Amino acid sequence: MPEHPLRLMIVDDHPVVRDGLRGMFTGLPDITVVAEAADGHQALALARSERPDVVLMDLRMPGLDGVGAIERLRADHPDIRVIVLTTYDTDADVSRALSAGVAGYLLKDAPREELHQAVRTAAAGGRVLSSSIHSLLVDRLAPGPAPATAPTPRELEVLRLIAKGASNKEVARALLISETTVKTHLKHVFGKLGVDNRAAAVVAAMERRLI
Amino acid sequence: MPEHPLRLMIVDDHPVVRDGLRGMFTGLPDITVVAEAADGHQALALARSERPDVVLMDLRMPGLDGVGAIERLRADHPDIRVIVLTTYDTDADVSRALSAGVAGYLLKDAPREELHQAVRTAAAGGRVLSSSIHSLLVDRLAPGPAPATAPTPRELEVLRLIAKGASNKEVARALLISETTVKTHLKHVFGKLGVDNRAAAVVAAMERRLI
DNA sequence: CCCGCCATCCTCCTTTCGGAGGATGGCGGC
């Protein structure tokens, strides 16, 4: 047991969840909750004043969301370890978080002990992943020989309009480009998302939270 | 203050949330948390043995989900008041819950005091809605002169295949019906969802959590 | 017992999609 307990910050927009997390960490001799933030901006401010060792953060928040907050947090304080604690285990969320340099990615259905251990592991420089996340990553490596390039901003713009029900012609008018250009963008999107029609494309994009 | 405090049951699949909720209600003289369940089945069993006055329940749970649990709960114990406490305020969730006869619908970002008051109001026979839910209902009544009939099971079956990228012909083969029948189902779906093509239809259906 | 809803099928016709293939100019990184 170190003489100075781990300083933990909790970031979640739900008071219920913040309460629950704080409760799970009270009474532990080696971990102290030193701050709670309801969004990314608060988290950044509190990180400066409270100097936590580890941050438990939800990804989905109003205002500055999880990934943005993580990036800025790590830019300001490279020594702070961030554990993402979220309800979702979608593809896009996980990879966004991992590429933002988190020390862990846990689901909110994790039991108390797993959370404690994750915080200790993160503080010690280790990494923690929920088992479901782990299998998701394995799945990604195995059947995914295609690098699956991300659609360009312009392509996403087209896709968003398609999702709203626009025809190619309407997209063309809205974006001030020709209909054939719209088709070209869409064709590229199909390739990148591994689908072959617009309906499947919008579904794939929504599942990956691209639109 | 009544001589017997309100008996409250908490139903949520996330330990963190259960802890948080329990913490929010401990120390109150007029409300006691008598049971916690992690899914609908547990909730039904505990309702029988613990006889709560009010149940706080998440809608999204593994196994028997919120709406199913509410319906069976109210069938077994018509006197129990159910408050839905969820992260989402989507159209379909709200209306499913309301038609299941809940006493309240709150979002998890509700502050502590609002939860307390909601439980008291529900126990007293009242109804409570988050303000965001309220405005959602108002929106529904105002610009929605169309009753917006729900798609039939068969129509949803078609729509799910469409969302996976199937063409009408493929849907026809998969469901052992003719392509024209697929088109007819789709046409009806378009009308019901207020869209005019399949891409928009799958988006609308996903947003309303129909597929 | 009928009426309405559902699922199923049909034809005819127009519009749209999506594929194949190729071309151009701009811009940024190495």
Next chain:
DNA sequence: GCCGCCATCCTCCGAAAGGAGGATGGCGGG
């Protein structure tokens, strides 16, 4: 200074999608 990515445009063409309109049988509730 070149290469790659992006956005833009083009033609040709077949395959779908979608609209209009009508028809049938089954099944359940009032």
